[in-house]
Amino acid sequence: MLKLIARRLAVLPLVLLAVATVTFALTEISPFDPVEAYVGAESNVSTERKAEIARAWGFDQPLHERFGRWIGNIARGDMGHSIVAGGQPVGPEIVSRASASIALIGGALLLVLVGGLVFGVLAAAFRGTVFDWLVRTSCYFNTAAPSFWVGLLALYVFSIELGWLPAGFTSDPRSVQSASIDFDHLILPMVVLALTGYAWFTLYVRNTLLEVLREDHVQFARAQGIGEVAVLLRYALPNALIPFVTLTGTHLAELVGGAVLIESIFGWPGLGQLALQAALSEDIPMILGITLCASVFVVLGNLLADVLYRVMDPRVREAAA
Amino acid sequence: MSALLEVDALSVGFRTRRGIVRALSEASVAIEPGELLLVVGESGSGKTVLAHTLLSLLPRNVDVAGSVRLGGTELLGLAPAALRELRARRMALIPQSPASSLNPVRTLGGQLIEGARARGLSEEQARRRLRALLGELGLDFDFIGGRYIHQLSGGMQQRIVNAMALVGEPDVVIADEPTSGLDSELVETTAAQLQEISARGASLLVITHDLRLAQRLAGWIALLYASRIVELGPTAAFFEAPAHPYGRELLRALPEREGKSIPGMAPELTALPGHCAFADRCPDRFDRCTEALPDLYPAPDGVLARCFVHAAR
Secondary structure (H helix, E strand, O other): OHHHHHHHHHHHHHHHHHHHHHHHHHHHHOOOOHHHHHHOOOOOOOHHHHHHHHHHHOOOOOHHHHHHHHHHHHHOOOOOEOOOHHHOEHHHHHHHHHHHHHHHHHHHHHHHHHHHHHHHHHHHHOOOOHHHHHHHHHHHHHHHOOHHHHHHHHHHHHHHHOOOOOOOOOOOOOOOOOOOOOHHHHHHHHHHHHHHHHHHHHHHHHHHHHHHOOOHHHHHHHHOOOOHHHHHHHHHHHHHHHHHHHHHHHHHHHHHHHHHHHHHHOOOOOHHHHHHHHHHOOOHHHHHHHHHHHHHHHHHHHHHHHHHHHHHOHHHHHHHO | OOOOEEEEEEEEEEEEOOEEEEEEEEEEEEEOOOOEEEEEOOOOOOHHHHHHHHOOOOOOOEEEEEEEEEOOEEOOOOOHHHHHHHHHHHEEEEOOOHHHOOOOOOOHHHHHHHHHHHOOOOHHHHHHHHHHHHHHOOOOHHHHHOOOHHHOOHHHHHHHHHHHHHOOOOOEEEEEOOOOOOOHHHHHHHHHHHHHHHHOOOEEEEEEOOHHHHHHHOOEEEEEEOOEEEEEEEHHHHHHOOOOHHHHHHHHOOOOOOOOOOOOOOOOOOOOOOOOOOHHHOOOOOHHHHOOOOOOEEEHHHEEEOOHHHOOO
């Protein structure tokens, strides 16, 4: 187990290097011109002055030197400075936004897991009933509905029409501690983000459970007179949860991606919103920094899933040893 | 005086896309306390379905008719709670494949104790009895308890399910193909263990296609062919002189006898004939065999045989 963790952590820098290379290459071939982004589209800065800025930033140097310097700086913990809006350092800006994103994604993941488990288990327990049909139908609708549309609809219904929940930000902007995260502000974006994953998880739990319920060891448990609830929760569920854990790891990446959309709809000042702003304002250092941070997040999530997978399945544990 | 386990005119059919698969047709058997009944037949003859019907473990797409009574209580259509109670307190299954019959991701200790507790024992009693039962079979409960099923040898797995079957001191033990996939040495041990179970006073229903195991265990035998019981009688009499041509041909097919397999194939269970199902393969066939379905007729030595040869007696 420790060997697995050590091995994966050792690979992490390589994964990040690969991500960094690809993102760097993408920004390089993109039509974004950082100098243009810096001076603004409608400025009347002279061509000579622009060339001067480019030189000051090192754009006159060859590609591999720029890439090397960037990677070197990152290795020392310096991700550079934003080239728009005051030129604040990228690292601290990401850290200050991260807590809002972690609250949103963490909350959504928790909701997805709990909701998926509860409804998946109940649907399997009452398979073939109206309840099962309702759960499955809601899942299909859910999968079919794009999350930005669900988000806007939720915003319209619950914030604007009903006025039950605030429409955006992490807390009331008029309050003293406007940097804190209030739960009532979190509810809408968290639920909408969770809805994107809920259907998958619920159907997954339901179908895996139904499969496991047909296995020999479940039949044998029944033959011993063990009650149906115990059979479901103690004999079938542990086995169904194993693939579920892996799914959680991969789904984390989807949540991170989904958060970009949801954060911008709800004005949630997290990394997703920062990423979108950075993309729109062609703020290349910021885009690179956020991509790297998201990669770390996803890799660690997958590592956690792999560790749990081994904890839960003795067969995998032994095969790996 | 009624038998401990009475199966009366039991018919089981599976509703499938290919039509109704007749797994059992009007099967009737009875087991007295302490008796051993072998249910023998080729694969697909309805043996395992009988075991699963007795334990009400059949899937949903199934039609069951007839009656199964345990100590006078009708099992078919019994309320789930009462059924669970009966399974726990009076019946036990020795499953076909011990390796896949225990949860692969839970240690055995918890499962063994949970199974014993379902049978009404306290945690303390469960521990004590499992320790004793496993000890008799040469296994240490503390060693077994912390392991997973896949970490044990086939012989150990078999002994564990045997101990699990005995822990509740059941009236009826149903062994479903207890020797399938075992090497000859393990077959020998398993046979000895089944005899031991029988000697403890439990009624034993052994489902098998292994004729050598059947001969070894003796008791009574019910021979199944194409969903029907074709011969029912003392096992010794069957091995001496089978009353039904199918039984005779089956014994002839044993490698140590003539090793000559029966020509032809058993009929499809979706399209069973209205006449004797063995007629097409029977060397003794006469006109009547392809015209009507024989009943079970008395044959010598207290045997019943579903063959017109015995109809005149």
